[in-house]
Structure formats: structure tokens, C-alpha cells
Amino acid sequence: MASIVDPTAPNLALAAQAAILAQPVTEERRMADAIRVLAMDAVEKAKSGHPGMPMGMADAATVLFTKFLKYDAADPRWADRDRFVLSAGHGSMLLYSLLHLTGHAGMEMEVLQRFRQLHSPAAGHPEFGEHPAIETTTGPLGQGVCNAVGMALAERMLAARFGKSLVDHRTWAICSDGDLQEGISHEALALAGHLGLSKLTLLWDDNHISIDGDTALSFSEDVLKRFQAYGWAVKRVDGHDHAQLTAAMAAATRSSKPTIIACRTIIGFAAPKKAGTAGSHGAPLGGDEIAAAKSALGWNAEPFTVPEGLKARWEEAGRRSAGTRRSWLKRLAKHPMRADFERAMAGKLPDNWNEALTALRAQHAAEKPKIATRVASQRALGALVPAIPEMVGGSADLTGSNNTDVKGIPAVRPGDFAGRYIHWGVREHGMASAMNGMALHGGVIPYSGTFLVFADYLRPALRLAALMHQRVIHVLTHDSIGLGEDGPTHQPVETLASLRAIPNLHVFRPADAMETAECWDMAVRRADGPSVLALSRQNLPALRDDAGENRCARGAYVLAEAEGARDVTLIATGSEVSLAIEARAQLAEAGIKAAVVSMPCWELFALQDVGYQEQVLGTAPRIGIEAALSFGWDRWLGANSAFVGMTGFGASAPADQLYAHFGITPAAVVAAARKLLS
């Protein structure tokens, strides 16, 4: 194979390619060639894209889509279909070609001709929502394989709930060297081995080429040995040999472990000069190279055309599970759990899902518990999780700190998927990405736990949840210097701002037990995007005794109006709202009339009409109070304002001393108000 490590070395891939091309052309090879030429043509027309991977993996994809994958092009959202994830999302033309060839509506040839153009479903990378057969958005490496782990896990959990007659499908993913170099792959794939997700199969495009050149520049690990260490079954095949590919995939379907199949391929297969080199990875091949490649393949059709017989054979493959689907539909029609199954897969909540939560809110109003919001969250979960069988919790090894477990709800274990709690291990990123896969699979509503500061560890997956409009909920506790002694590595100061900056993410920071229940209500309701709950480690006084309207639903509200016309408006979130209330009392003593606004969710408040916003924010000078940096707060504070919060990283000390040390106190608010009004 090409050695780019020594650029003067001969490109050995070309000899291997010539040997393959010298063999008689089978129908299967011809079917794979259709993928290759469509990839070449579309990238060339778009003047950008990645032809090398589709050309290299065309054979493996052909074997998968013609012999193993359970799907029906007539209904790409069929609930019991196999899931297929193109983790190496840059090779998007592989997926689009397959969808076109197998006869999926919405991926006609005109769509391929608009590859990478504005509003085309054939976007640069596969984008969830652009076409119903795109199972997930991929491109950021490592995410797809971890999504696949989540899908395979969701399948097992739903099979445990609804039985094998409704849920019995596999998950397949094609991944690249880059996917396996990314750390996230270690996290979720080790867990997949631990849990024994035997219906998960990875097809690794082992092409020895990365963007910088030969993978030997940076990548010399024994990948299959690593997977064996994780408890996976491993196979190694010639990725251009259909018989070997067929045998390996068949073995995977019989394995009691998840399987990785190393498909040794030639990137850009058929390109006479660029095959086996990084030159075929991420740029059009050019007209001459394409012409020569087609000639080498014996392909005579015009660009963007596939001979009729070949297209018919592909469309037949696209119907290969049509009968299976019909049988499944019959079983579903008669199934006693049909209504529940359909409701869960549609992402609809059960009737009366928040009855217990409403009762809990009434109890909070009556009892006014002084508890940490992480504990209040656990109480909310105690009301929600039993009522919503789709909810699946977990923590990245901080269960006792995140308070994410619910009494009586067992954990998932290797080979036993009846539980609804997942011990993710210290694997934040893999957790979040697998949760995306679970949500995308449908039928489950996953929530996680870790410390707020470690949102950084899972951020790429959270961004994708927002981009894909997926309902995943992250319970992020220990949300400020209020965590105390663990110090600046564990104290978020910029984390709230960095999360609020992500489009379509709702960041909730409730102030007490009541608000925590209300924010949980909003997060669970929200079907079109992810939510974060930022929760305190420390106890907080109860601030509310009304349990009627969900006051957090509008993002911010006047918790305590001024006694008379406002001199100043104090706007606070989470643990600092009670501090604002104290400051309000001290200001009153000084004759300054202050209102307190609790603002648990900026994003919801931003959605309110201007009238409501103006009513809440008022026209008096404003003081923002949050044990975090002011970054982003100017939006709500305006010109004549002050901010009481952090100005840099935290420190290690007991929490109350830290609040005093950093000057986040009622006295500091009073001083700021006096200065503002002077």
C-alpha cells in the first residue's frame, strides 16, 4: 500500500488495484461500481467533496445493502428497520448513492446533481432531517460510531420492554481510521463491549490513509487487539472481496459479541493515479482521472446515469425486507402493546405523565424544603421516571453526586436490558453521543449526569443534539463555586455562558425545589431539542409557595416585586436568587425599592413577546447576579447596570468562604445598587 511516510516510495495500491480490476466483472462488482461513479460525478460537479471513501467502501456497502441490512426503501422510518450509520460522514456520497440506487424517494438523480448545494438534501455531510433515511448527522469524527452504540442499546432496551416480535433489529456503522483515533470511540465502544451489544457491527474502512498521508504517520496501534480487549469479536477481510465480506457479516450476525470487521480497502479504488493516496480523500478527482477510472472499471454510461438493468437490481435490493416489514406490521396491528409502542416511538408522553410532578410541586409549596437543587432534581425524577417508561437515566460515574438514580429503577447490566439506568463509567463524551443515538433511535428519552464543568468533555455531542433537535437531557450538578473545596478545576465559571451560546439548547438553572420541578417539566416536554439542568451541590432555601402556573415556562419572571416603583431590578439565576432576595430586604431597609427577577432559562425568556420581557425587566437600573462570569449578561442588563459574579477562575475552599472571597453576597449587591443609583 502507498507509503506517504516516504513520499518517494512507490504507490503499491496501484498494483493491488490492477490485480482486482483484472478479474472478471461480477454483477456485485458492477453494483459497487455504480456507487463509485456516482460519487466521482457528484463530487466533480459540486467541485468539492470526498470521493475516496465511497470508492473504497463501495464493495462493503454493496454487500451490506444487498444481503444483510433490513430495510425497505418504501418506508425508511419503519420502526424495526436495521439502523445504518455512516460514521465517516465525509463519505456522504456513499450514503446518497445507496439511497438513490435502492429507490428511496427524495434522493432522485437530480438531488445527487445538487450535491453540496443550498437546500439540497444531499448536503456536504449527512444531516439528520434532510432525508428520512439519514439516521444521524455525521462528520465530526467518532460521533457516528457512538451514536450507533446508543442505537444498539436502545434496541436492546425496547426489545426488553416490548418483546422481540416488535423490536429485533441490528445496527451497522461504517467508520474510518479517524473515527477510531478519536477518544470518544474508546469510551462508547468499550462500553458496548462491556454490555455485550452483540447486534452492533462496525465496518472499519481500513485504508491506511489519513489526510496528512499514510496512517503510519501517527497510527500504529493494533486496532483489532484493542477491540478484543474491549470484548468485541474481530474479523479482517479484503474489503474488495465480496465473498470475504459476506462471510464476515454473516459471522457478525451470529456473534454473541459486538463485531468489528476490518475491511482492508484501497481509498479511491479505480482511480488510476490517486487510488491509495490522500489525494483521493477530500477533493474532486478531476475530469481526466475520472475518465480513466471509468475506463478501468469498464463503465461506459454518461455521468449521472446508471444502466437500467443495474438500477433495477439495486431497487430490488431496496425492497429486500418489504415482506419482513409487512409481517411486522401485521404483528404490530395485533400486538397488545401497540398503542404504547407507537406512542413511545412517536416521542409522545403518556397521558397524565406529570400528575406526580404536579403533586410534588404542591408538596414543595406546602413544605418549602431547603435542599440542594440536585436533590430536588432527584425528587422530580422520582415523580417523572415511574410515570414515563421511556425515560432512561444514567451518570458518568457520579450517581451519588448527581442524584440521577431513582429508587426501584434497576440498572442495565451486561446481557440484561430490562433496567432503565446506565452506569456509563467515566465517559462523558461517549455517554452524550450514545444518548444522541438513543434519542435518534426513538422510543427512549435519555437523561445523563455529570458535573457542570465537565460539560466541556461532552460538548461536541451536545452541539449535535442541538443541531439534530434531539430530546436529550443533561443533569449537570455542582454548578458553581458553591461546590467548594474541589477548587477551580471543578468550578464552572464560563460554562453557563458557553452552553447558552449553543443554538437550540435550553439551559435551565433553577433557584429552589419548586423551580427545579418546573424546569424538569419543561425539559421533558421539549421534544425538539436538548436541555441542560444546572444544579447546585449546596442547599438552597425555598423561595416559592405557589404551585399553580409553571412560572419557569416563560424563562424569567418577577419573583418579588418592589414595594412601590422600582429603584433597581435584581436579576439572578439558580443559587443566587435567594441571595438577591436577601439583598432586596437589605435594600428595603436602606429605602431602596428592588424587584427580584428569577431567570432560570434565558432561551425561553428570549422567546417571549417584547411586552412581557419589558414588564419583567422593567426600566429601572439592573443588577445581574450569578456565581459565574458576566459573559453574555449585557444582553439583559443594558447600559445602566452592574453585575455581581465571578471575574475569573475559582479557588479551593469551603463554599461560604468562596462566596465571601469573590464578593458574591447580599452586601455586594447592596453596594452595587448604591453605586448605580448614586
Place this chain on the structure above:
Amino acid sequence: MASIVDPTAPNLALAAQAAILAQPVTEERRMADAIRVLAMDAVEKAKSGHPGMPMGMADAATVLFTKFLKYDAADPRWADRDRFVLSAGHGSMLLYSLLHLTGHAGMEMEVLQRFRQLHSPAAGHPEFGEHPAIETTTGPLGQGVCNAVGMALAERMLAARFGKSLVDHRTWAICSDGDLQEGISHEALALAGHLGLSKLTLLWDDNHISIDGDTALSFSEDVLKRFQAYGWAVKRVDGHDHAQLTAAMAAATRSSKPTIIACRTIIGFAAPKKAGTAGSHGAPLGGDEIAAAKSALGWNAEPFTVPEGLKARWEEAGRRSAGTRRSWLKRLAKHPMRADFERAMAGKLPDNWNEALTALRAQHAAEKPKIATRVASQRALGALVPAIPEMVGGSADLTGSNNTDVKGIPAVRPGDFAGRYIHWGVREHGMASAMNGMALHGGVIPYSGTFLVFADYLRPALRLAALMHQRVIHVLTHDSIGLGEDGPTHQPVETLASLRAIPNLHVFRPADAMETAECWDMAVRRADGPSVLALSRQNLPALRDDAGENRCARGAYVLAEAEGARDVTLIATGSEVSLAIEARAQLAEAGIKAAVVSMPCWELFALQDVGYQEQVLGTAPRIGIEAALSFGWDRWLGANSAFVGMTGFGASAPADQLYAHFGITPAAVVAAARKLLS
């Protein structure tokens, strides 16, 4: 060993512990016990902390610090010391106890008694800068082991430059299960195996306990097999058996590969009830349990006291390399490269380091090249890297896209560390964390490359660079929708805001080739914190023909004043500055007098005096222009303002079409100005 998976199972650790405690007490055991009791006492007094790990790893640490580690307590910053990293930073009392016992100034018993108190160097987690013997800040799991990889790599590179007589030391790290579950560990440790960093040794605290309980809840991989797959040497020892530990560490010092030693330990060793359970991990043991543990150890001294003879033996260990250090100092005094070595280790730049850069700026002023800022960055590197031998570049497999390589500068290869470029592979997080280790080691100034959107993948390490005030520079290209067809997964929209939110990080977004050179100048000068350069994929017109003062040094400046009194001020960064210049011309035609402010670095501008800030920003209404979200911009725009930029995620299409589609055009700026002034 305890099975917390089944909470009713007997705690088998207690029997194993009893067997060990029944053996005759050796001096080595007694030395380890001193660590154990100090950890118990300090955590108890602080009422918080993690006693279990120090108690479990006390034996391994004792063997390391008495027989292997090259250090001299009299000079903890000695350049050729072995580096010791406590990756499992929660076990900070292990480190503080060792520093105290070995006689390090600044870690006296009074300091231990103030463990986890405000201003104490003995913070909750080890904090770089709090004590000179703390090599790095740890706590966020996985970071320490990757820092250690960077330190080991820096050692090899400096040895290649200065020779073995000045640079010849090892790197040791103690890590936990959590460190090895984190994905980042996969990235950097696989690379360490690839590069053959044989002077790196990991001591893995294999205690089978994580916070949620037995590691078997989530962690069943064959860790040593995984490391063998990476090309590491592996050993497994009884972590309480000093002879086994000694033999394994001795073997590590002879190995041609990096080595991991699995130290099978009992967490909380000596605690009669809590040993071998998660209960000893992260909370004080309690007075009764401590008393019983001391009794089991045969330890009679008062809290926070160590018998004199034992302390003397430990202090002797603290001087074990004093002679080696004296010999080294003699070699240094006579060494022909002494001045360069001392300068490099002090982080000082060579004389005339920016001469070539100054010449490049003059050339840019004369030639006004229309190039992408990523290309301008490569030209700046061409001027800087040859002049500054400490600069070490690299990319996470995007060299040709990031333009981070420099002609004539070879790459590091397995066993050959004379190069100054690193092919990191698709390993952003491991890269950034190893770079932190390189900077902490001293003698190198690392810079990276990846796409800006993938800053999310390396963010936890970047946060630590900021917290530790380390000079690492990240070259983050493809900084907006201007990257075009790759689509929303690759288009940062919130990334600039999320980076600007990190304290002590400087985020530069230059507008043309001149500004790129100026921003590089500032990033290299900056010795006390990390910098990011956000660079365009697309070509940008040259906007400057002056090459005198570095105008980016003040963060923002008036690039084009209004013709007369300002009607409006356009504030833009990076690729949108040229767009603002175009808008200014169009506004002039409409009789509206606009100034254009280029604001390449918010953080530097925020440091300027108010007078300068007011002069730049002016009093006219302001329009912010940036192909990103407005989050954070209100700070600079004030009340009467508008923003032209993104409002959500991007899309896949050619770049010019995307700018038009999202309304980031001179026409949109003109329209915003008209509306603002109407």
C-alpha cells in the same frame, strides 16, 4: 475484592488487607503508612477530600519516591528532574504528603493542616503554581496522563536539541481507572506507543472501585491488552508488595517502550470497614474508622505528626538525587549551549525573534496579498519557526488545511525527535492536553492545528491551559460559514463566543495577512496564557498598507475613520472586516458617514484604558458584524445598536451563497444602518 455490583456480597478486600497487615512491618511499609495517616488526618480536618486513593497507592508512591524518581527537594524546578504527574488529582493528599515528607519547603505540616482551605497551597486538587513541585493541575480525569505524554515528548525533543548531558529524565504518572476510561487517554497514550516514548511510565491504581461502586459496573476491558495494542510494555503487580513494585519500575526504566504497571491495590488500605469500597473514595473516613485504621497499622503518633526517625528517612529520600543534580549543574556551567538552554527553559524568546516577521509585515504592506488568513498564518510561521527553535507545530491530521507546516521543518517520527512538527492524528483532545504537558515541561512553545469548530473536542485541555497560564497556541482554521460546503457540522457559529468566555484565553481573529502576522506576534509574545488564532479558509483582501506599529496589540483599532463626524461605527472581526469596508463605501454614497473598527482580540481590547476604548468605539450607534452568533457582542455594542451575523446553525453550500443566504453582506449592513438611524 469487594463486589459492589452485588451489595450483599462480602467485602473480600478486608481479608486481603488483614493478610497484608499480619506481615511484619518493614521500614518501607512504615514510610508508606506515613502517607496514609497524613491523608486520613488532613481529609478529616478539612471535612472533605479523598483519602482512599492515597491510602491505596502509598506503597507504590513510596517505592517511586525512594528508589526511582530523580528529584531534589532543595530545587523542585531543577530542569533535568524527572516529572511526576498525579493524574488522579483527587488523591492530592498523596502528593502533598510526599512533598511534606521529603522536605519540600512550602509544604510544611501547617500547610497540610490547611488542606482545602482558602489560599492554601494544598488545594483540593493539585494546582500548578501553588507549589513549585506541583508539575501540573489535575482533577479533570485523563488530563494528567496526557500531560505526561507531552512532558515525555518534550524531554525527547529537548534531548535531541541539547544532548543527553543536559536533558535525560523520565516521566512518571499515577493514574486511576477513571483516567483510563476517559477517551482522551486513548488519544495520547496510543500516540505515546506510536512514538515509542520509552521514558514514560504509568502507575495505574487498579483498585476495582469507582464512585458508582465496583468498576465491574461499567468497566470490563482488558486494560493491559489495550495498552499492548498501543505498543506499550505492560506489567501487573500487587500494589502493596514493595518488591514487586520495585522490580516492575526497574523493568520500566530498561524498556524500549512506554510502560504501564497495573498496581492491584485496596482503596482506603488500612480502614477496617471502608477499605475496598467506594465509601473510602471521596469523603472523610470519620474519627472511629481512622482510629481503628491507625491501630491496625500500629501507628501511635498524634494526628499530623510523623515520628522523627521516619521523617528523617523520608527527607533522605528527598535528597536522593542531590549529587546527580550537582553533577548536572557542573555540566551545565561548562556546556556550550548553556545560554540557549537556560533561555529556552525560562520561556524567553531569542534576540531578534521577530525580525523576519517584521520583514514579512513590510512585505504584506507593499504587496497587499489577497490570501486566506490560514495561508497568511503559514507565512507568519515561516518567519517565526526558523527564528524560534522552541516552536513546535502540529495538526490533528489537517496539516494541508490548517497550513501549520513550515518548509524545511521535519516531523517527529518514532524514535527520531529531532523534528519540530507533530502528526497528532485525529486526536484533538490528546493533542491539546499533551501540548499543555510540553509547555509545562518547558523549553518548547507548542502550536496546533485543527478546524475552529473542533475546539469543542479539545476544550477541557484548553481550559486547563488558561487556568495554568501556559503558552500554547491553537491554530483553528475554517472559522465560519466561509468554509462552505462542509456544512453546519463544520461551521462554527457559537465557537468564538464559547472561547471568548474562557478566562485568560486570548482569541484572535485577524482580518487579513497583516493582521495575521500581528496576531501571531502577540500570541508568541504572550508567556502567561494560551492563544487561539481563528483563521479563514477563504481568501480575504488586504486592508492595511502600514507596517509600523502592531495595531492588533490593543485588541481593536479604527481601521477606517468616518469622513467627518461618525453617523455609525461598524465593528467587525476577521473575514467580515473587509465586508464592513465595503459597507462603509456604500454608506458613504448614501451620505452616511461610517467608521470601521477592526477588533481582532476582545480580550486585549478589554485591557485598554477607558479613554482608548471610547475613542475606538465612539458615541455613534454601532453595528457589530461577524459571521457568528451575537452572543457576547452586547458588551461592545451598547443600547442603540444592531448586529449582522448568524442566528443559528449554518448550512451546506458554496461560501458566497451562504453569506447571501444568511444575510451577511454589505447590503445588510447598509440596511441595518439605515434602520438604526431612521
